[in-house]
Amino acid sequence: MFLVYINDLVELLASFNIKVKLFADDVKLYARVVSITDSTTLQNALTTLVAWADEWQLSVCTEKCCVLCIGKTAGTSQFRVKDTPLPLVSSYRDFGVTITNDLSPSIYINEIVAKVHQRANMIHRCFVSRNVELLM
Numbered sequence: 001m002f003l004v005y006i007n008d009l010v011e012l013l014a015s016f017n018i019k020v021k022l023f024a025d026d027v028k029l030y031a032r033v034v035s036i037t038d039s040t041t042l043q044n045a046l047t048t049l050v051a052w053a054d055e056w057q058l059s060v061c062t063e064k065c066c067v068l069c070i071g072k073t074a075g076t077s078q079f080r081v082k083d084t085p086l087p088l089v090s091s092y093r094d095f096g097v098t099i100t101n102d103l104s105p106s107i108y109i110n111e112i113v114a115k116v117h118q119r120a121n122m123i124h125r126c127f128v129s130r131n132v133e134l135l136m
Contacts, residue, residue, distance in 0.1 A: 009052055016045040023095075033069075039077035046081055068092050070101055 006022065013020045018041075019030040027049070031042045053060050062084040069088065079086045091100040091107055098108040127135060 005056070009049070012048060012052060013045050016041050016048070018042065018045045028094075033077065036077075039079075043077075043079055046079060050082055062086075066092060068099065068101060070103060072102075 002025065003022070006027075009027070010020045010022065013029065017031070021028040021030070029042070029045060029049070031038065031045070033039050033042060050060055060081055062081050065081050065084075065086050066089045067079055067086045068091075089101075091098050093099075098111060100107055129135070
């Protein structure tokens with residue numbers, strides 16, 4: 001039912017040539033920014049999103065908002081939501097997967113390896129005997 005409620009948001013932001021991904025109450029905006037015009041268009045889309053949310057009495061959590069620039073050049077534009085500047089981050093964790101600005105999987109893989117080591121150590125501590133044959 002919530003998707004029906006926010007379905008017009010996708011159409012509204014499509015008028016800015018912004019790609020929109022929705023999952024439950026999360027909205028992700030994607031845009032290719034190569035010029036100042038593209039930056040202005042994205043900022044206008046963010047302003048429209050906030051206006052739409054205010055009209056429908058929804059809140060935008062600015063603490064969860066950020067900008068991730070993918071590619072070799074760092075973003076120079078400062079985007080804002082409700083007069084709050086959005087932080088420029090080099091990586092972002094979404095749905096349990098860490099995305100970096102160079103799309104390298106190394107941070108994500110390192111997180112998985114660290115979790116595996118923690119769990120293996122927890123299992124290892126559960127055994128009183130340290131006999132390798134018994135453990136195998």
